[in-house]
Amino acid sequence: MPATVLVLVETINDYLPILEHQGFHLILAPTPAERAEAITRHSGQINAVLTRGPLGLYADEIAALPNLKIICVIGAGYEHVDLQAAADRGITVTNGAGVNASSVADHAMALLLSLVRDVPRCDAAVRRGEWPKIMRPSLSGKRLGILGLGAVGMAIAKRAANGFDMSVSYHNRQHRSDVSYAFCSTPTELARASDFLVIATPGGLTTKHLINRQVLDALGPKGFLVNIARASVVVTADLISALEQRRIAGAALDVFDAEPHVPDALKSLTNVVLTPHVAGLSPEAIEGTVELVGRNLVAFFSGQPVLTPVELPTRISNAVL
Template identity: 70%
Template sequence: MKTVLVLVESVNEYLPILEEAGFRLILAPTPATRAEAVATRGGEIDAVLTRGPLGLTAAEMAALPGLGIICVLGAGYEQVDLPAAQARGITVTNGAGVNAPTVADHAMALLLSLVRDIPLADASVRRGEWRKVTRPSFTGKTVGILGLGAVGLAIAKRATGFDMQIAYHNRSPRTDVDFNYCATPQALAAESDVLIVATPGGSGTAHLIDKAAIDALGEEGFLVNIARASVVDTGALVDALQHGRLAGAALDVFDDEPQVPDVLKALSNVVLTPHVGGLSPEASRATVQRVADNLLAFYAGKPVLTPVYA
């Protein structure tokens, strides 16, 4: 029986899927239990289940002599030391595309809440007020999607249902869509009424949305981030929100989770959620099932379903 070190904390209800598939689990969802498991039980561990922000370091890999595969829950894997894994011949998989519908639903929920001013309107009614503010409609507006992968495509599908135009920026244009491709993030921002960040995190995408891109989005523009906080320059974003150079922002991700800057909490033109975009019963079950399928394939000597690198 193979043993999986489980570092994630959000899918406990669905971990029996792994046990029913024949795997033994070591649960280590806190920094202290993680360090203890690596230090005292490293020789037992064959596989690791982690999330992008939790990752797995080179030092931890070195302490796990039997480690053969790292499974990342969700699409992002920015804190997994890929060079160290490759050097050891360790397979790395992720959950690309599995929770895309749920993330896209949350992106649209944030967009609707932000642009239509739902949180403040709700609060005003609860206070016995009757605050009525004219807010923009969606028909004919352009939504720019930074990163047209599985999540980005799911967002585009939903946005077209609101009669919105779609523009996007990717590392390269897609040949299977007829949306408007923009060559740079700044060009995309300039084209957009709403900019939705849906690209992976990591050094390759750090601050793609910088002050210039935020200024290009403009004083009537809105930004939604359901990807990784590192893609957006938070300081530039806050400054633009404070000084009216951006109409509003909706954020599900932050630089130092679960810490959220007080300056963001104090702003009335933001909507904040605690990195729940990918969470739903359907998504959680599907992502854990994908982990089980990848593990079963790996230990059967078959190709894994969603390799991070070939």
């Protein structure tokens, strides 16, 4: 009997035949109501779950799926997947780190250009029949700071350094000896060394609220912030305050705390560019991501090691199996 995969992701339908052609039976549940119904109705049938970081998979859901063996997360982040519950059940978790790096990096640069050059305001003015001569900074030769130099951060760094002659600095959990970019030991130090600060680190407890008032003040009134990672990395109230008071020049955001809700305070600001969490969405990225999910599933159900395992916490010995 083929393995049954519960698909919670709402943006990949055109590429799901990749998994079907590999012999997997799919149950699609892209809305909260469909998700709850599918878990209740098909609880004993589901062997795998396909999700993404913001959608996650919670402990009560894992407990309700007695035959769940593997959770595949699209993208790098898995912040709302209960890793402890998975570990206690011996469930494998994989992610798609790096597959959509090019798409996310492209979007990061698009946001940076739109923000710094004030493209949305210029576009709106022309559509109103106006012809303003808006003076805006250039990107060339500026200092770019990247928080998180993984696959996405590296792709952004290459675009900035090679395409715009920017100097690049970064803060990472560890110094990287394989790159020539300047390492900063704290986010505050990185912000102080940057004209533009791009957040490219995964979400989760270890990165929560790394960007706070202190960091934003270090970025300063001429500095710009771009977040294509996770909203949890930033203290949103501190960001809104800094934007309102012009303690930073502007921000471009693709991620928000309670998606799809966006704070009205952000919508009302003229020094902000907003997009609906689409940085990782491109035909190339989605196809590559689903192909990786397929390879992980085939490997797992063939008894082989998965390609992109997520490290799980220590199993709690008295967990109920």
